[in-house]
Amino acid sequence: xxxxxxxxxxxxxxxxxxxxxxxxxxxxxxxxxxxxxxxxxxxxxxxxxxxxxxxxxxxxxxxxxxxxxxxxxxxxxxxxxxxxxxxxxxxxxxxxxxxxxxxxxxxxxxxxxxxxxxxxxxxxxxxxxxxxxxxxxxxxxxxxxxxxxxxxxxxxxxxxxxxxxxxxxxxxxxxxxxxxxxxxxxxxxxxxxxxxxxxxxxxxxxxxxxxxxxxxxxxxxxxxxxxxxxxxxxxxxxxxxxxxxxxxxxxxxxxxxxxxxxxxxxxxxxxxxxxxxxxxxxxxxxxxxxxxxxxxxxxxxxxxxxxxxxxxxxxxxxxxxxxxxxxxxxxxxxxxxxxxxxxxxxxxxxxxxxxxxxxxxxxxxxxxxxxxxxxxxxxxxxxxxxxxxxxxxxxxxxxxxxxxx
Amino acid sequence: xxxxxxxxxxxxxxxxxxxxxxxxxxxxxxxxxxxxxxxxxxxxxxxxxxxxxxxxxxxxxxxxxxxxxxxxxxxxxxxxxxxxxxxxxxxxxxxxxxxxxxxxxxxxxxxxxxxxxxxxxxxxxxxxxxxxxxxxxxxxxxxxxxxxxxxxxxxxxxxxxxxxxxxxxxxxxxxxxxxxxxxxxxxxxxxxxxxxxxxxxxxxxxxxxxxxxxxxxxxxxxxxxxxxxxxxxxxxxxxxxxxxxxxxxxxxxxxxxxxxxxxxxxxxxxxxxxxxxxxxxxxxxxxxxxxxxxxxxxxxxxxxxxxxxxxxxxxxxxxxxxxxxxxxxxxxxxxxxxxxxxxxxxxxxxxxxxxxxxxxxxxxxxxxxxxxxxxxxxxxxxxxxxxxxxxxxxxxxxxxxxxxx
Numbered sequence: 001x002x003x004x005x006x007x008x009x010x011x012x013x014x015x016x017x018x019x020x021x022x023x024x025x026x027x028x029x030x031x032x033x034x035x036x037x038x039x040x041x042x043x044x045x046x047x048x049x050x051x052x053x054x055x056x057x058x059x060x061x062x063x064x065x066x067x068x069x070x071x072x073x074x075x076x077x078x079x080x081x082x083x084x085x086x087x088x089x090x091x092x093x094x095x096x097x098x099x100x101x102x103x104x105x106x107x108x109x110x111x112x113x114x115x116x117x118x119x120x121x122x123x124x125x126x127x128x129x130x131x132x133x134x135x136x137x138x139x140x141x142x143x144x145x146x147x148x149x150x151x152x153x154x155x156x157x158x159x160x161x162x163x164x165x166x167x168x169x170x171x172x173x174x175x176x177x178x179x180x181x182x183x184x185x186x187x188x189x190x191x192x193x194x195x196x197x198x199x200x201x202x203x204x205x206x207x208x209x210x211x212x213x214x215x216x217x218x219x220x221x222x223x224x225x226x227x228x229x230x231x232x233x234x235x236x237x238x239x240x241x242x243x244x245x246x247x248x249x250x251x252x253x254x255x256x257x258x259x260x261x262x263x264x265x266x267x268x269x270x271x272x273x274x275x276x277x278x279x280x281x282x283x284x285x286x287x288x289x290x291x292x293x294x295x296x297x298x299x300x301x302x303x304x305x306x307x308x309x310x311x312x313x314x315x316x317x318x319x320x321x322x323x324x325x326x327x328x329x330x331x332x333x334x335x336x337x338x339x340x341x342x343x344x345x346x347x348x349x350x351x352x353x354x355x356x357x358x359x360x361x362x363x364x365x366x367x368x369x370x371x372x373x374x375x376x377x378x379x380x381x382x383x384x385x386x387x388x389x390x391x392x393x394x395x396x397x398x399x400x401x402x403x404x405x
Numbered sequence: 406x407x408x409x410x411x412x413x414x415x416x417x418x419x420x421x422x423x424x425x426x427x428x429x430x431x432x433x434x435x436x437x438x439x440x441x442x443x444x445x446x447x448x449x450x451x452x453x454x455x456x457x458x459x460x461x462x463x464x465x466x467x468x469x470x471x472x473x474x475x476x477x478x479x480x481x482x483x484x485x486x487x488x489x490x491x492x493x494x495x496x497x498x499x500x501x502x503x504x505x506x507x508x509x510x511x512x513x514x515x516x517x518x519x520x521x522x523x524x525x526x527x528x529x530x531x532x533x534x535x536x537x538x539x540x541x542x543x544x545x546x547x548x549x550x551x552x553x554x555x556x557x558x559x560x561x562x563x564x565x566x567x568x569x570x571x572x573x574x575x576x577x578x579x580x581x582x583x584x585x586x587x588x589x590x591x592x593x594x595x596x597x598x599x600x601x602x603x604x605x606x607x608x609x610x611x612x613x614x615x616x617x618x619x620x621x622x623x624x625x626x627x628x629x630x631x632x633x634x635x636x637x638x639x640x641x642x643x644x645x646x647x648x649x650x651x652x653x654x655x656x657x658x659x660x661x662x663x664x665x666x667x668x669x670x671x672x673x674x675x676x677x678x679x680x681x682x683x684x685x686x687x688x689x690x691x692x693x694x695x696x697x698x699x700x701x702x703x704x705x706x707x708x709x710x711x712x713x714x715x716x717x718x719x720x721x722x723x724x725x726x727x728x729x730x731x732x733x734x735x736x737x738x739x740x741x742x743x744x745x746x747x748x749x750x751x752x753x754x755x756x757x758x759x760x761x762x763x764x765x766x767x768x769x770x771x772x773x774x775x776x777x778x779x780x781x782x783x784x785x786x787x788x789x790x791x792x793x794x795x796x797x798x799x800x801x802x803x804x805x806x807x808x809x810x
Contacts, residue, residue: 075477
C-alpha cells in the first residue's frame with residue numbers, strides 16, 4: 001500500500017460540482033488501495049472576497065488578523081471535500097493546518113514551515129480514512145494561526161509528502177504539466193515527461209507560472225519527487241525530481257518568456273568606487289528585487305562615467321524611480337531612463353553544462369529572426385536575454401524551433 | 406477597572422459598515438477604562454450560505470464536518486472586528502473559540518461547554534487589548550472543532566463572563582430589551598428594567614425569542630448577571646439576574662403568545678392502565694417534546710374510554726402522527742384529530758407565588774374578550790392557556806391590559 005499526497009488548487013475546487021469531481025478522482029485512487037492525503041486551496045474567488053471585505057474595514061489590515069481571516073477559506077474547502085467523499089461512502093476526515101501538525105514561524109502572511117508532526121494524519125490514515133488537509137496554513141508553536149503566502153498550498157503538499165515519507169506527491173492544476181514552451185505561444189510545444197528540480201526552479205523564476213520557487217526548493221531540499229498534472233483529465237503529467245544522467249543528454253529543457261520585466265538605465269554615473277554599491281544597497285533596502293545588471297562605458301566627454309542598466313519586476317518600477325531620485329545628488333548620474341517594453345527570453349537545461357556553443361546557437365537563432373539583444377545574463381543551466389517586448393513571441397518561436405523543433 | 410463581556414449577534418455584524426459601528430461602541434467603553442471582551446456571531450446570512458453549500462454536496466452532511474465548516478463564519482467576523490478596532494487605533498486581538506480556551510464535549514453541532522481556561526484572554530486583556538472571541542464554537546480536549554448549536558454565541562458570552570468573573574455581560578440584539586409583551590402586538594408594552602432568571606427562562610420557553618433557555622440556565626447556574634440591549638441605540642436594556650424581594654411585588658412580569666404550537670387529540674382511548682404511558686413513551690423515543698397534556702372523559706357509549714389531548718411544536722406534528730398511527734392497533738383509540746390553529750398564551754411572574762387569584766383574573770379577562778380556553782397548564786410562576794390562533798392577538802391585548810395596563 002503506497003501513500004500519495006494530492007494537491008488541488010482553487011480552480012479545481014471552485015464549486016460544489018468541482019469538489020465532487022475531486023472526490024471522484026480521490027476515490028478512484030483510494031479504491032486501488034492507496035492511502036491518500038488531499039491538500040486543498042480555498043475555492044477560487046473566496047480569498048479575493050475576504051481580502052475585499054478586509055479592505056472595506058481598513059486599507060492595510062494587520063497581518064495577524066489577515067491570517068485569521070484568510071485561513072477560513074481553506075477550512076471551508078476541507079469540510080466540503082470531506083463531505084463529498086462521504087457522499088461516495090468513502091471515510092474521510094478534514095484537518096486544519098494546525099490539526100495536521102504544521103508548525104510555522106510567526107511571520108504572518110508569509111510564514112515558513114518549521115516542522116510537521118503528522119501524528120493525527122497517520123492515525124487517521126491507519127484507521128482507513130482519506131485525510132483532507134487545509135493548504136496554505138499552519139500555526140506557531142504558541143497556537144497563532146499563520147498562512148504561508150503565495151503558492152502556500154503547493155508547499156503544504158510537498159512538506160506533508162516529505163514528513164509522511166509519501167511515495168508520490170501530485171500537484172493538480174489546470175495545465176497538463178510543464179511544457180517546452182507556453183503552448184499558447186508555441187503550438188508545437190511538448191509536455192515534458194520529467195524535469196530536474198534545478199530546471200524547474202529556473203523556469204519558476206522566469207515567468208513559467210506553474211509553481212512558486214519556494215515549493216520546488218523545498219522539494220529539492222527534502223528529495224520529494226512530485227508530479228505536476230491536470231485535474232481536468234487523466235493524462236500523466238510532468239515528474240519533477242533530482243537530476244539524472246539521462247537528463248544531461250537533453251541540451252535544452254524549455255524556453256520561457258517573462259513579459260513582466262522593466263528596465264532602468266542610469267546614464268553618466270561618475271566612475272568612482274562605491275557608486276554601484278550605493279545604488280543597489282538603496283534598492284535592496286526598498287525590497288526591490290533587481291534581476292540583471294549591465295554596466296557599460298559611457299560615450300560622453302569629460303570625467304570618467306558609465307551607464308548602468310538593470311531589470312526588475314514591472315510593479316517595482318515606480319518604487320525604484322523614487323529611490324533613484326532620492327540618490328541623484330549623492331551619486332550624481334545624468335538621468336534615469338525607464339523601459340517597460342522589454343521581455344526576458346530564457347532557455348533552461350542541465351544539459352548546457354556538458355554541451356558547448358549553446359549561447360551562440362541561441363544568439364544566432366535570434367539574429368536570423370532579426371531580433372536585437374539588449375542585455376545578457378547566464379547561469380550554469382540558464383541563458384537569459386532582454387529583448388524588445390514586441391519581438392517576444394517571435395523570439396520564443398525561433399529559439400524553440402532551433403533547440404526543440 | 407471593570408471587565409465587560411459584550412456579545413453582538415449576526416445582524417449587528419452583518420456588513421463591514423455594521424462591524425465598524427460595533428467597533429465604535431466597543432471603543433467608547435474601552436476609552437472609559439473598561440476591559441472589554443467582545444463575542445461575535447457569524448455575519449447574518451453567512452451560516453445559511455455555508456449550510457446551502459454543504460447541502461449541494463450531500464443532503465445530510467457529517468456533523469463533525471458541519472462544525473469544521475460553520476466555525477469559519479465566526480472566525481471571519483472576529484478578524485474583521487479586530488481590524489475595525491485597529492482602524493480606530495484601538496489594540497485588539499481576535500481568538501477562535503479554541504484559542505480562547507473554550508473546551509466542549511464531543512457532541513458535534515450541539516456541544517456542551519465543559520470548561521473554559523481563559524489564560525490567553527487574561528494575558529491579552531492585561532496587555533491592553535480588546536479581545537474578540539468567536540462565539541458558537543469551541544474544541545474538544547482532543548482538538549476537534551465543535552459548535553454549540555442554536556443560541557451558541559449567547560452561551561459563549563455568558564460562559565466567558567462566568568470564567569472571567571466579568572463585572573457585566575451585555576447581550577446586544579436588535580430589540581431594546583425584554584418587554585411586558587411583544588411591542589408589535591401590544592403598542593403600550595413596556596421594556597422591563599429587570600427580570601429574574603426564572604421569569605426569563607419561562608419567557609424563553611414560551612416563544613419570546615429573545616434568548617435560548619440554555620444560555621439563561623447557564624447564567625442562573627453561575628450567577629452571571631447580564632443585560633439584553635439594542636446595538637442600534639444607547640438605551641439601557643433589561644437586566645437579567647437572581648430574583649430579588651422587590652421583584653415579588655410585581656405580580657406579572659410579562660405576557661407572551663407562542664403561535665408555533667399544534668395540538669393532537671386521541672379520541673376514545675380505552676381506559677386501561679398503561680395506555681397513556683405507552684403513547685408518551687413512544688413520542689419521547691421519537692424525540693417529540695410534548696408540552697401540555699389534558700385527559701378528559703369521553704362521551705361515547707360502550708367500554709370506559711377517554712380523550713387525550715396534547716400539544717407540541719408545530720414542526721413535530723407530522724412525526725407525531727406517524728408515531729400514533731403505528732400505535733393504533735396496540736393502544737386502540739378511535740381517531741387522531743390534529744389542530745395547527747392554536748396559540749399558547751402565557752403570563753409569567755415570580756409575584757404569582759405570593760399573590761392569589763391570578764389565574765381567575767386571567768380567565769375573566771379572556772371571558773370578557775369572548776375568548777374560549779381550550780387547555781390550561783400552570784407552573785409556580787407561569788399560567789399558560791391554549792386558545793384559538795385567530796384570537797391570539799386579542800387575547801394578548803386583553804390580558805396585558807388587565808395585568809399591565
